[in-house]
Amino acid sequence: MICWCHERTGRSLETPILKQYLISLDIAGLHGLQSWIDPASPIQVWAIRFFSDFHIFFMAGLLVVLWLYAVYTRQSLHKESALYVASTILFSLAIYLAVNQLFPVRPRPEAVSAVTPIISHLPDNSFPSGHAIFAAAALVAALLFPKNRYLTAVICTFGILMMLARVIAGFHYPGDMIVGAMLGTVFALVFYHIHQHAWIQAVCIRFPIRFARLFRL
Template sequence: MEHINGLLFLVINASVHPPVPVLTTALFLANWLVPLAVLLFITLWVRTSTNARGSLLTATVVMLIGLGVNQLLGAIYFHPRPFMIGLGHQYLPHLPDNSFPSDHATFLWSLGFALLILGHLRRWGAVLVLAGLAIAWARVYVGVHFPFDMLGSLIVSLVVAGFARILSGPLLKWVLTPCNSLYIRLIVALHLPPALFPR
C-alpha cells in the first residue's frame, strides 16, 4: 500500500520545473479554499433562513467532529509527509508533522457532505465537495500530502457526515435559537442595515 501511495504521489506531484500557471493555481487552492469556505458560511448565515442556518450549524459541528477524528487518528498512527522522507518536490512550506489524514480536505468535505445530506443549501454542499477535490489535488501537487491522506479524509468526512441528521435535531432544539438570538442582538447593537443583515 505504501508503494502504491508513493507512486500515486509521484504521478500527481509537481515536477522540478512546473508550469507557472498550474503551480500558482495549486498554491492558491491549497492556501485559500478553506478561508473562502469560512467566508461562504458566514455569508450564508447572514443571508439565509432559520432552517438553512440550522443546516449550517449542524454542518459546522460535523466538521469539528471530523477534525477531532483526524486528531485521534494522528495520535494513533503517524505518517510522515512526502518532504519528510525526501520524496517528490515541495512548493508549500509546512511543518514536519503528521500527514494522515488531511485536515484541509476533511474540513471541506465534511461541510459539503453534511449540507448534501441535510437537504438545505445542497448546491453549496456540492460546491464544497468539489472544493475538497480541488484542495486534495492541490496539496498533493505542491508536495505536502500523499493521495492516501486524501482518501482517509474522504472516508472520515463521509462517516461523520452520516451523523448529520442525528445531530441536527438536538442542535436545532437547543443551540440554534440561542445562536440566532445572539446574532440578532449583535447586528442590532452594531446598527447594521437590515437590507444587508436580515433579522
C-alpha cells in the same frame, strides 16, 4: 498483511508485503499527480498554493453569506442551515483532533520519499489529512442540510481541487486524502444522526441564533 509460516518453529511470520505494496502505490500516485504541473511555472505554482487552502476560506465566506441572506430575508431556515453545516465541520475536526494520537505517525512525503515539495510545509504528521476531513464533512453537510444541488456541486468541486492541490504540492500522499475523506464522511454522518438531540439543538442552533439577535443579526 500477508503471513508466512516459519519452517522450524511453525510460527506465523508477518511480512509487510501488502503494506509495501500500498506505500508504493501511494508514492506512484504522488509522483503521477506532481507530473501534471511544471514547478518552474509561477502561474501553476500559484494555482496550487491558492487551491490548497482556498476551500476553507470559501466555506467560511459561504456560511457568512448564507447567514446574512437569512437576516435580509428574515428566514431562520437559512440560519439553521449555516449552523448545521458549520457544526458538522467543527464536530468532525474535533473528533479528528481527539483521536489523532491513535493514528500511526507518517512523515510528510519530502521526509521519506525524496519528494521535493512545491510549497514549504511544517514537517508534522501526514496521515490522515485534516483538510480532506474538512472537505468531506463540508460536502456531506451540504448534501444533508441545505440540499441545494448547485451549491453542493460547487462545494464538491472546490473540495476535490483542495485535496488534489495538497498532494501535488507535496503535503500529502493520495492515501492520506482518501482515508481523510472517508473519516470526514463517517464523522459527518455521525453528527447527522445525533443532531436532533435536545442538547445539540440548544448549543449548536438555538443559542447562536439568540445570541446573534442581540446584534440584530
